[in-house]
Amino acid sequence: MGINWKEYKTELFYDELISAGGRPRKPARALISYLRGLKDSEITDRKLAAELAIKTMGITFTVYSDAGNIDRDWPFDIIPRTIGAAEWSITESGLKQRLIALNHFIDDIYNDQKILKDKVIPKELILKSKNFRKQCVGMKPVGNVWAHICGTDLIRDKDGKFYVLEDNLRVPSGVSYMLENREVTKRVFPEIFADQTILPVTDYPTQLFDTLAAISPRPLDYPEVVVLTPGIYNSAYFEHAYLAQRMGAELVEGSDLVVEDDKVYMRTIHGLSPVDVIYRRIDDLFLDPETFDKDSLLGVPGLMRAWLKGNVALANAPGAGVADDKVIYTYIPDIIKYYLNENPILPNVPSYQCIEPEQLKYVLANLSELVVKPANESGGYGMLMGPQASKKQCQDFAKLIKANPRNYIAQPLISLSTTPVLCEDRVEPRHVDLRPFILQGSQQTYVTAGGLTRVAMQKGSFIVNSSQGGGSKDTWIVAE
Amino acid sequence: MLARVAERVYWLSRYMERTENSARLVNVYSNLLLDLPRGTKVGWRTLIDITGIHELFDENHESADERQVIKYLLADKNNPSSLINSLALARENARTTREIMPSEAWELINDLYHYTKENTNKGIGRTGRHAFLNKIINASQQLTGLLAGSVSHDRVYDFVVLGRNIERADMTSRIIDTGAANLSLSIEQLKDEETLPYENSLWMSVLRSLSAYQMYRQHVHDRVNGDDVVDFLLRNADFPRAVLHCLQSLTNAIERLPNNEESLRVIAGLQRRVSELNIEKILRKANLHEFIDSLQADIADVHNAVSKTWFLPVTEA
Incomplete structure (x- = not known):
């Protein structure tokens, strides 16, 4: 029997594996035809094997809750998410471009502040940023690199294009799960790696060590x-x-x-x-x-x-977080142009800056259709999901924004792309994002082949954070 | 090697050894009781006494029947030295030394932990107990072999050896104590002519709980008797679970570590006291128990010296 792919409905969203016409996308063809060849019992066996591997390997994460901290097994879906190598190579250049520009920016902010003097970014925005560290002014880290390790969240909208949702420059996490997901997949589907070229991810720890060793005093x-x-x-x-x-x-x-x-x-x-x-x-x-x-x-x-x-060298350097403020995020296209004189390869999600009075007015008038994010939270905390919020919640949030407009940005609700996830005996679409990891050395910039695909395991949900019930899957960059 | 890591590796090793010893103890004891004549008052309680946790047990239990005792020793979360708690602590220390231990070691301990947690009922009932406990003993032995065969025998390994041998010496001393005192006392309830075969099987079970029976037969050609068993388990230099052998292993490991003067001094004193023992005298005068008490205090002193020299200083909060 196996999976009935005819029942799989991609609905209104872009699906990573299956095109709107119901056919596998090119990078997913080999995978889908392999999965078609598996019987129900085989799929169940593989799923159990993955669960067992995760338990044995002790891949866990900790959830904070009132009942104390609990170590949970990592929720994992066995069907990989595929991306074509050609598409990935453009994405990769976009990610490199972004981190190079961000490092120029951070170095400038703590030294000459040219970008502020040229009024590309309002000065008070930086000086009032919670992540601006005055103690770091005048510091010159090795190679002028401040953010050595970056985790950038990408999402794919209905148009099938990648957008940058945010850059994590402080202590981005998740890379170990990317590596372990691959290990688990290799244990579960060893055959499929023989038939096609899936770019390896295993060199990340070596690259990380080299990046770190290179900044030794x-x-x-x-x-x-x-x-x-x-x-x-x-x-x-x-x-x-x-x-x-x-x-x-x-x-x-x-x-x-x-x-x-x-x-x-x-x-x-x-x-x-x-x-x-x-x-x-x-x-x-x-x-x-x-x-x-x-x-x-x-x-x-x-x-x-x-x-x-x-x-002593610190990675990332203290103060690097000044560039992962969500309000600064809205200026990144300008930052790229300013320092590199290039157009951004990867677009931002369109955003409204509440600090700008015109845009603030729009945001307050359209709260029920927008996603509002605080400047300096992570893990999905402190957000307003307008379309799902009650009237009361919107009103309360309006007060918060008015009291401190600098602390908020708003974005239209982006429909995250979907990918098939195994649910009981069938596959159903679930929303995903992608977090690649980028390493910045003095001489070169490295991007992981793919990254961590996070999955909103609840039907219809857009929340992929592991702290809020998200799961993950292996991500394949498939050579075409 | 970080002081913190040394400490965690040491405890990882100690708790795994304790896990194995708890399984051995329950296993052998279960077999022993099957051999004793009906009505003998050697009870399950002895097991509680060996582990030195009787006060806590008495607080929460009215009687010491088989089920209560076994459950308490294997599965009780409130008993700090229950097998499941030792294993959980071993696992926690393994989890927090994953960066230096081979990943197979972690996987093995983690697996064993999940197995034990999910199958304790098998251990509490009589039918599945032997298989359940053997699985635990085998996995512990597998870990010992894995570490011996796949970890560089550097300072990390020295702390594995330290933790294992301190725990082992301590447990062997407890088992001797119980064998000599509690078991012999119970023997006195029997009539003289009945005593001999049972005394024999009691001492044999003491040996077996330490996997020492065959080695004893090879070293000591006389029949199994109290004097020889105590002497063998305390002072044999070659048997890995004999106290003197454990002490020698400790000395060897400590000699390879830096700043070892104080620890060496403490262990040398202890080794001398054990070698120079007059077994006959302490057995006849029935002050074996006192000696074992002081031996355990000395072993604790070795631990304290190790901890003071190589572990993280305790910070006052």
């Missing part, structure tokens, strides 16, 4: 690179441990590190040992209780001193 072949985690209760702890393991780097917590004479050391069984590069997965404000949040137990007293003196 000491010119060593093997500088001491460490991953700084907030600890085992953090929702991304699995990923911190995973990346440290794959890079062969130490995984440290704040209490493992100590600053003496403005240099950073870790406590080992031999005593103190120097640290060169810190891949930190802790937010700026918790990094150093001497400089930022005094009550932070996660950080390391004196870390900022050591960094400002150039004795």
Whole structure:
């Protein structure tokens, strides 16, 4: 029997695998014909095998809730999402272009502030940004790179084009799940990898290590690179441990590190040992209780001193988050033009800037059709989904916006593309986004082949965040 | 190697050893009771006494029947040393040292944890108990083999060895204590002529709980008797679960570590006390129990020295 693809309805959205006429798209052809050849029982077996693999490999994430933090198995759908290599190569250049421009921008903001002097971006927007760190003014990190690691969220609208939804420049997470999804798929569908070329994703940890090692203040072949985690209760702890393991780097917590004479050391069984590069997965404000949040137990007293003196490298650099503010986001096309003199390859989702009085008026008048986002939240928190909100919710949100227009942007509801997900004994469309990861070195920029496809597991839902019930699937860039 | 990692690896190893020992203990004890004559008062409670957690047990249980005791030892979340809790702690330490341990080690422990959690009922009932416990013992042994065969024998491995042998020495001492004191006491309830075969099988079960029976027969040619068993389990230099052997393994591992002066001093003192023991004297004078108590305190001192030297300093909140 197997999956009945005739019953699969792509409805009103762009489907990643199946065209509106019901035929598989070119990059998905081999996959669909392979799946057609599987019997019901085989599909069930593969699904169980995937669940077992996830359980055994211990791929988990932590959900914060009132009942305490619970480690959950990673929700995974076995049918991969496919993207053609030609399309991907354009997307990849767009992602590189974007991160290069963003790094120019951050470096400019903390040094000459030319873009503000030229009035391309309103000055008060930056100076009032929650993520602008005055402590970083005048800093020159190695290669002038501030954001070494970026996770950019892409969505595909009805027109089938990729749009950038947001750039995560602070502590983007998810890359370990991208790698593990591939591992699981290889265990579950080993045959299919033989028939076609699916670009590998496995070199990410090596690329990450090289990117980090290259910014070491000491010119060593093997500088001491460490991953700084907030600890085992953090929702991304699995990923911190995973990346440290794959890079062969130490995984440290704040209490493992100590600053003496403005240099950073870790406590080992031999005593103190120097640290060169810190891949930190802790937010700026918790990094150093001497400089930022005094009550932070996660950080390391004196870390900022050591960094400002150039004795240790931090990735991403403190202050890099100034460019992942959602209001700044709306200016990124201008930023690309300003620094690179190029047109943006990847479009932004059209956005309204509440800080601009004309646009604010439009937003307030059309709240029930818009998605309103706060400037500095992540994980889908603090948003208004206009089309699904009650009148009361819209009114309450209008008050919030009016009180602090700088803190909000609004966007039309973009219909996320769909892709087939296995539900019981059939496939149904579910909405997805895509988070590729981009690494910025002094000389070159690297983009993962594909990225993490996140799936809204609930029928009709657009919420893909794992903290809110989202799942994921393997993403294949298929050579044509 | 980070101090924190050393500490987690040490506990990972200790808790896995404890998991294995708990399974061994329950397994052998279950077999032993089948051999004893009806009406013998050797009860399940002895198992609670071995693990040194009787106060907590008494608070929550009125009687110590088989089901209650086994459940308490294997599955009770409120018993800090229950098998499932030891395994959960081993898993937690494995989870938080994933960056340095081979991924197979984590997968093995994680798998075993899920198996144990889902199958505890098999362990509580008599029919499936043996298979259930054997699976746990085998998986623990598999981990030991995996670590021996696939982890570089560097400082990480030294902490594996430290954790395992401290736990092992401690458990062996508890088993001897129980064997000698509690079991022998119960024997006295029997008439003299009945005693011999049962004394024999009691000591044999003590040996078996440590997988020591065959090795004992090879080393000690006399029939199984209390003096020789205690001597073998305390002072044999070659048997991996004998206290003296554990202490020697500890010394070897500690010698490879930096800043080891204090730990070496503590362990050397302990090793000397065990080697110079007069077994006959402590058995006849019936102060074996006192000796074992002091032995356990000494083992705790080794732990304290290790912890002070190589683990993260305890920060005052």
